[in-house]
Amino acid sequence: MLKKLQAIGLCMVLTILSGCWSSRELTDMAIATALGIDKEGDRIKVTVQVINPSENAGQSFTSRTAVTTFTTTGDTLFESLRRLTTLTPRKLYLSHIRIIIFGEEYAKQGIADSLDFISRDHEMRTDFHFAIARGYGAQDIVNILTPIEKIPANKIFSTLESSQDFWAPTKVVQLDELISSMTSKGKEAVLTELLILGDLNKGSNIENVQSVPSYTSIKSSGLGVFHNEKLVGWLDENESRGFNMITDNVHDTVGVVPCGNKGNLTIEAYKNSTEMKGSIRGDTPNITVNFTAEANLADISCTIDFTKQKTIKKYEEKLAEEAKNVMKDSLEKARDLEADIFGFGELLSKSNPKKWKKIEEEWANIFVNDLNVDFKADVNIRRTGTTTQPFLDNISKKKQEE
Amino acid sequence: MFKAFSVLLGAGLVFILDYRSLKANKKWDRRVYIVIFAISLGVWMLYIFNVQFPYVIQVVEKIYNPIFDSFNQKLEQKQSFRVH
Amino acid sequence: MIEKGKIDARQFTILVVMYTLGTSIIAIPSTTASYAQENAWITVLLTSLIGLLIVFLLNQVNKINHHKNIFELFEYVFGKWVGKGITVFFLLFVFIVAGKNLRQIGDFMTTHVLVETPIQVIMLIFVLTSLYGVKLGLEVISRTGEIFFPYAFFSLVLMIIFVAPQAEFKNIQPIMVNNTEGAFLTIFPTLGTPYFELVVFLAILPYVNRIGPGKKSFYIGVGIGSLLLFAVTLMSLLVLGPDFSARNVYPTYILGKKISGVQFLERIEILVAIAWFFTIFFKITINFYVLSLGMSHLFNLKTTKVLSTPLAFLLIIAGLYLAPNLIAYQNFLAHDLAPFAGTFGILLPFILILTARLRKINKKKKKRRKNKRF
Incomplete structure (x- = not known):
């Protein structure tokens, strides 16, 4: 009798334990x-x-x-x-x-x-x-x-x-x-x-x-x-790129600057990082944005001498200048829209929590008018791809000789 | 009604299966067992028929709130999404 | 002695770790983050230091007489009838804590995993498993702990490792500048969930086969548990941010959902759930076991398992009638649990020690032992 009851009990337990209560096929x-x-x-x-x-x-x-x-x-x-x-x-x-x-x-x-x-x-x-x-x-x-x-x-x-x-x-x-x-x-x-x-x-x-x-x-x-x-x-596309550069959200991107008399130089920036620092000196909040990138030459359509270190240096500076402009454009647009999308306020609240308390209420206004943002950019060209000197130079020479 | 019946049935089954294991124990043990079992079943029945007990935390709150109220008020000031 | 089993120090450590993690692993990040915001990890750190002090206190209680569990100590120190009276209240406390744990696992399951399953059924399944453990006795529970501990431990560690790449340090900045008072105030409610409840281990500590290592393993267990609690809270803040951690009822589970760094390691949040099932199972079982043991002492029964079956079904009711809803329950966690648990978890041990000192029970014991030795 008891054995049977035990068996019934176990069977009842089984129905609970099969785990199909709220199953959905x-x-x-x-x-x-x-x-x-x-x-x-x-x-x-x-x-x-x-x-x-x-x-x-x-x-x-x-x-x-x-x-x-x-x-x-x-x-x-x-x-x-x-x-x-x-x-x-x-x-x-x-x-x-x-x-x-x-x-x-x-x-x-x-x-x-x-x-x-x-x-x-x-x-x-x-x-x-x-x-x-x-x-x-x-x-x-x-x-x-x-x-x-x-x-x-x-x-x-x-x-x-x-x-x-x-x-x-x-x-x-x-x-x-x-x-x-x-x-x-x-x-x-x-x-x-x-x-x-x-x-x-x-x-x-x-x-x-x-x-x-x-x-x-x-x-x-x-x-x-x-x-x-x-x-x-x-x-827009460029301003968004600037946004991502400021907020350190760029993994791998492409940068274009004009070069030579006509034509463009394109790089692939593969190691990008941005450091943002905030400080409040006196009453004016300051932000420094430091962008660094390592790049490879990807596409050159002009006639320049790329065997010289000086040329490389020059284009590194040009690219850095371009990067700064992109970031500045993005900031300008954000100021137009009165939206601190970069999280500058949050940055200041972390770095200067006490002073932030004072300016917190007027932050929207400060972001648009008083905030001082310094952009720094540093681009290093590391490699030139699989070739060094562009052959376009030779084509144009050939043209001249003809 | 069906719920109450199934609880009674389950309780009966559990009792028969479980009480057996107490056979070797003293009479006192078995008596205490039956009393506690009856209490348990009674409480379940009250639950099945939706009798309202006070909730445990409300009872605890009544005892401790007078002493810790000021502390809790202070703590609540720090709540991150308290409604102003 | 009612419990004849013996466990070793390592098993005791594991039980303590499981108990410390039990409900807290999923509840603490949310409560601390909502009151201490970005400083919640400091709160947890400080709380665990105080937790070790509590362990010291509990070990002192055990020192009154190494061979007596807490129920025997009550009668030993306060005399038979006062002791029994205190036992009744203490058991009520353990009963409510066990019911609370049962309710927590039920709430979690019905919120996140098995949404359409009635909470009663989930509670029933959990309590039946625990009942089986209690019937088999302390030794079996401890050995089961040894088997399941690695699963619980490593799934938590793995989760912490997998979400670590998503951690953003700025989420906990500035450290201890805003709301420092809140961070300190939150220590008290945080102590409530694992540390004040540790007092139930006074009922188990005498059964550790060697006394010295038993005490040490108490410290180690609470230490490991606290470290994991701290790591999970910190990760929850770093990955989800203080605001999101506070807003979620179970941020640890959401943290598990965030694991998706490597393509093939996605959607393994159930790791967290598994860790939690195991730890809370042991928490319920230990509370349940202590409850049965205490009842047996109260009524002078022969074994612990006599009353376990009816108690199991009472526990479900305790869980169901704990709180009307989740919000009331969370308020209880923040406001009333710590004083309630503190009464039994720290005040009672204190009174025990004090009374023992006043009645010089300690000294007499020592003299007797000295005499024996010679």
Whole structure:
């Protein structure tokens, strides 16, 4: 009798321990990869890009698209996401989101209300990136199909990462950084912009990935500047590069200066670092930005003598001057927008916490008018690539002789 | 009702299986066991029928708050996102 | 003596480490960061130094009589009936602490991992596992500790290493300039979670097979635990920043989510969860064990395991009726836990020592021992 009871007891335990209580099978989930958030009147419009599983796994592919999108509106982000269940065949699974895109109009009215849900929800991770759709709604970007990467969200994700690594003007921003720069008193947030090139309407059609040059593509080149939670303006490509140089966010980039009579000298700067120092002397805050780069010659289209140390020196100085100008332009633009995106205020609050307390309230004003920023730049050309002297020189000599 | 029934059933099962292990013990041991078991089951029943007890932390708070209130007020001043 | 088992010093160290980490590893970064902001790591550092002083105090209590556990000491020092009365209150304290731990793991699981599972079921599973441990006795619990300790320890260490590249030193600057008072004030509530609760080890310390190393291992255990706590808090501040650490309920888990430096090492935040399951399992089991032991002393029962089954089910209720919601619970952690735990964790040992001194129990004992030796 007891043995039997024990057996029954064990069986009951088994049902608890199998661990399937809140399990969700892969076939019950709609895996979301990108989230687009727009404003529609007072309501929030959400567009979700969902993976079409049969197109991404398995042997036989049909002519269906790799992803599909759903759009709905609601008073809050969470409400609209839940309302999506009336459209999607399965419940959304948000853990694999790669990118969250805000529409320009929505970003101008403030993105804080959706960030709360994003940081509160347990399915949301923190490793996705944020971007703003410049000139368009987020929906338009989420709807575009991309070549090479089947899943457009992955394409945007890797575009952002690779262009941050090899081309300076973009920046990937993750949730914790975004929130802390929005809440911090001496810093403002930036987010990468996304542009649509080409015909918007053709982008969501499968033909977009069937022809060799795509009709429509997504590009990221500059940065959107925030003041608190609101988008206030844009940095163009060069200003964004300056921003990244100041904030020590450049891994590998390209620099161009004119050389000789006509033509350009291009370098690949591969080891960039910036040191920012803040101090408050008397009442005037000072910032020194010290940029150093190591570079390789990459592309020369002029006739100069590169065997001489003097020439190298001269172009190193020219490049440094160019770097300084880029950084200055970026600062000017930020001052126009009255947004301390570089975190100068935060820097001062760390280096001179007591004096910072006094100027904290008027910081916005001080940043625009009184702040003294010194830029220093130092570029060292280390190698010349696989060749030394450009052959263009010889061509032009040959021309003269003829 | 179903919940109460299943709790009773579970309790019965646990009792039969567990009480057996006490056979070698003294009578006193078994008596204490039955009393504590009854208390446990009683509390579970109250829980099942949604009888409100005061929450533990509210009781603790009532005892300690008079002494530590000023300290806690001071601490709360340092809270990083206190609403002004 | 009710417990006949013996454990060795190393096993005792492991139990202490597990107990110290138990709930604190996931709760402390958030509470300290919200009151001490960027100085939270200093708070944790200072707290752990005070923690070692508390261990000193507890060892002094044990010195009254090496062979008696805390329940026997109560009766030995205060006399039978007063001793029993104090035992009742002490057991109530252990009961609430065990219920609290159960509630914490339940809350964590329902927030982050198994969202749709009822909290009662999670608590039931945890308490049943602990019950099994308690039934098997102290020796088995300690040996299980030896098996699981490396997993818990290394998954935490690995997590710290993996997130280290993302650390930004500027997050903890300026050091001790703003809000210094807050950093010192926060020491008190921080002491509440692991250090004042360490008093339960007075019920286990007598069962360490050699007394000298047992005391030393108490220090070592608290030391290792505190070091890990400190490292996790520091990393949480460095990587997430004080603001984000304070805003999250479980910043340690979010820290785990940040691991993504190397391509193939992504999404391993469950490492943190694993470390926490193991440590909190031991915390619950130790509290539960001490509770059963105390009940057996209170009612003069033959073994510890007699009352463990009904107590297990009572613990679930204690966890459920601990707090109405998470916010109330967090307020409790910050405001009332430290005084509550302090009453038993520091005031009671103090009174024990003082009474023992006044009644000269210590000296008598020594004389008797001397006589024996000759």
